[in-house]
Amino acid sequence: MKKLFIAEKPSVAKQFAEALGVATGGGNRGYLENQDYIFTWCVGHLISMSYPEKYDEELKKWKMESLPFIPKEYLYEVIPSVKEQFSVVSALLQRKDLETIYICTDSGREGEYIYRLVASQCPEITAEEKRVWIDSQTKEEILRGIREAKAKTAYDRLGTAAYLRAKEDYLMGINFSRVLTLRFGRELARALGKEKSTVIAVGRVMSCVLAMIVQREMEIRAFQKTSFWKVIGDFSLDGESVALSCEFRGKEEGKYYRESDLYKNMGFLQEEKAKAFQELFKPYPREGIITSLEKKKEVKNPPLLFNLAELQNECAKILKISPDDTLKLVQELYEKKLCTYPRTDARVLSTAVSKEIEKNIHGLSAFPQYLSFAKDILERKSYSGIAKTKYCDDKKITDHYAIIPTGQGRAQYNSLGTLQKKVFDFIVRRFLSIFYPSAEYKKYNLSITVLGEEFLASEKRLEKPGYLQLYEKSIEKEEKEGDSENEEDEENRVSGLSGLSGLKKGSKVYLMNTALKEGETSPPKRYTSGTMILAMENAGKLIEDESLREQIKGSGIGTSATRAGILTKLEKNEYICLDKKNQQLSPSLLGEKIVRILWNSIPSLLNPTLTASWEKGLSYVEEGKIEEKEYMDKLEDFVRKNTEKVKLS
Template structure:
């Protein structure tokens, strides 16, 4: 009797299939019934092998064996999962197995996992495909009734293989070529590149370059308050002659570019009367489309701060383990046209949940589930449809899982509701020939927004209708009560978050918010919804990007790679649009419109170009916009020039690396360093563990080499060493009285110190850092702290624990120690307790990072220690002694030596 072997992607899916079909007996690593043998992979089990003749057993990579374009791709087992591969290999070779069913995830990667296993095992049996959109038992049984033929799946299999082989060719050849190039002068400087990874990085680097090059411009806005019989309203001055200037996108109708112009408007309008005209018209807002994976990741990042990787993991668990969501790795935001009945079944299940019952019942009762191309459209679906809830009720979800499930479920219900309706009023107030614009938007019908808890004509804390303008009678003259010119500055473009980077990847480098435009770019993005999270995580793990709160920041390593690729002219790896075209062709291949051979020929050509340009490049430096410094060489007085790797003297051996501590020098900083022999404190340096730190940089003479060298000075030992030179504060300005002894406080290195702290013997121990949690404490703020007891509210502190910025005051304690104080938070009536608890938790988190709550914690620790045995009390006392206040933390008290020679950058 013959049997069919079913291969799932994961053991949990195999168990679900066994339960749904029934009749299986469990063995160690597989299930078996009268008709089936059922087992699973554990993700990828094999990988493309480097051909033996190209593998470097010893020594560094070179151009000798590049490019590597083998005539066929051999496979090697992945070591950690080889035992599972042996199980599947044995089952495939069973004499009673005469057919295979691919039950791996329904997508490109699932297809690849199965095909490579079958290739490695040299399987000769015919193949069928189980295509699962949902993991409920009913959906599994239904999918078994509609198994797909192997011929139907070949285009997807070809695209899967092409994606894998293209990434291997570009990754292996590009990485080895760039590493060989960067290692020419010795050492081994690993420089990884990738077909999707590197163009994605270029998007972030280009944005950071725009931020660095951005020059803020002052501008003014004039705002006025107008009094009418019914009350007061505000207006903003507008230029009626304004026309959009494509060459200067910072220009706006409300912006004035000189203070004098703004003040003249203020003078002309002050205390004058004005006439009013207004236009009011209704408008509607439709519910957002259903989620695909990318939009789900964007929304979850924006709302909850979830990374793209975490969101994918949660969605996969909700699909696979809990079976409450449909297949998440989808690029579609529509449902099949025959899915109306399934939607109604899902809504009926949601009606049993108190959180969703009012909305799901309303949809069913009012028969709002109808054919609608915005929701049900077969032409907008390739293999998978939008992410929606299933007919399985959720149980035992974790908090993050519940948040994601709720987000998907409310989006699902909202799309069947009618549009939200608003009344939009635009009021123009003319005073002395100047026009002021006022807008009001009032919701008249909540429509789909009711699903999110919004009500029509919602009221604010004062009981006034949100967005409602006070009425002005026809012909009524209003009086200008208050008018001011507000000075502002233009801001650079924001850094990418994971949410905005996912959008840029989806549009091949162009941020696309417009739904129709996004549809037009569909398939031409970088990577696929299923791979974009892994691409971002790869850039983070390779230290090309850093997470700072929710922002993604390129490192010096990223800038150096982009300079190299641009200098070599390898646009294939730096142009997101070009790589987006490759991804588009893969999508076309899935639909059978492009051949595998045609695509791989283009990838081979791309590989040849990348290697050729790196291999044949013989110049001393990489082309770039390099600077010639004004300040002469400190060693011989000759000219210092920038090159790809260093700032080097044109005559002698003096040079300094461009990226000490993974922080890239700006030209102006190098000028200052060479001129003064010191600079700082500078922020943005990174330790080998990736931790940020601040330091002073000095150029010191190396007597052994008769040259100069670059040193870090962390400043923690200034004045502390018994054999150090005495510190002389002559000529320096005293900032204020020491809070501990009343003597003068001065600036010294990375700290503000009491003048008696540098005496021998030490007369005082007051010291406060010039950098506290990445916030520079300027001298004027230290003056306020010492003389008034408190600084201004400063917004630039960054939590060491959460990496998120926070605002705080620095305050002087009675004991002379410096600590944090947080601003009071405005609390809505009735919500004081809840808000206070929340604020307290947030404050405690920040204080824990900065040790600002040290006295409170020490008191608590003392009470606890008193109840414990003497040995534990001693240990607790020893631990408490290590804790410091904000001032000591910021002053850089570490075990590191005072100075360390900066290592040369690659």
């Protein structure tokens, strides 16, 4: 009796064969076989859901009276372009000389769906089906996955959620796209100067994301610039020649101005009033007193590890590549055994992995650019207590832990392209950083009062680089700028404040001169492909602060596996435009008009919180908190009500 291993791609099937010591030559027939094992693959999806015309030829025509279309039993069919490979796979699955079938498709919802669709078309499977669940494609991990494989039934809830997700996208896509096109397609075409009716493509996640991009564009267009004038004071320390620049900060009730004269208490809204305020301090010099001087230590901890969304944002920001390109690059790293499974939402390690993490670090010693860091970590044994830190938390892991380097794949590294090496470098340095201490800063805050008015200065200096030594350029940036903020919120950061040893509360200083510095408010920033991925992960909230992002995890729009594809689809449909130089997203005229139509017909599709709730519902199905019937009942009711609403509009 033989064992059959079925993977998602030929390359993965060959990895399993190599791990089991089987020669991988040949395979041109769509599988590999020896006396003990058979290895085959799915080349992605082999089966798809059938279009309405497969149920009834009449449904090929788009008609109002045939909507909503909600089948009682769903039909599936082999995708024509991969029919040959399906024949190979289905024949192998139904062989009578099989003892066990090992399911080796990607360890996630979509991988589960790919196999179950194929198996559903094979009525004569008699072998035991076992699920292999792995986090990387190293030999050790593959063998562990095979050894610890569970019965397929252990993942039935995951499979159910996968089917439900597909049915949800199908029902909303088929019904809403057809009913909206029939109702508004001609009107939309006329507005765009086209003769034929315009098809309105709608999706649960896609439409919501489009609305977010359109909404941001409306905010930018509605923005009105505000100019303001800051008053900068140049001070001398107690008669010494040391110069110190401080920035005026207004109060709610000033003696010489009203709060309404100021912009956020940091500058005057009218240049004339700013100049009049300057005149109050003449003649110079004018005596002042240091009313407060605060010196405190600040620490900056190494960030959490990368999940896919964070890595996609990093690559969009620094490498200017799209989330879809990032996913392809990191998937290739995974298949070359260089990193762990990429389609993950977790940013932490599991307890089990943390106990063996020394192997990963030791493996990185084989890479010359990481040797000194890996050696330092191993000598200090700073990995030994990682399980007790925030970087390890089993409760924050669903399917897979964070993306980390395996420590293997040194031979394959040289074959990587430039971008692949850069993405790998991001992953490695983020990983190694958690074994280094925090960066430490000394922050100085100074307040000087002159004629009852307050001038402020602050400075932040890096004292101990800690984990930042992994990022030499970051250290240079930190030393020059500290944590730079937006101009309109920025405190006056001065160079040399920390070097003025004579500064203390109550010291006399002298205002030697004042100057005006013009500033202006900035419009909201367009989403980039990276920040949009973060916003999707956090239910429509663009939260740049890492700690805040972690607090609202679990309410995302789409999944780590699908978000990049949504942006690609919107661009392909010409609903949005992607500026590849800076990865900024903006809506097309067509995209804007579609959002307007949806706002007046099915506005719930544009609500990020509601859209995220559907994804949450699928998670509840996986966790056994709700049953399949309850989810389907709500889904069908939602589709039915909104389709009828558009028909009657």
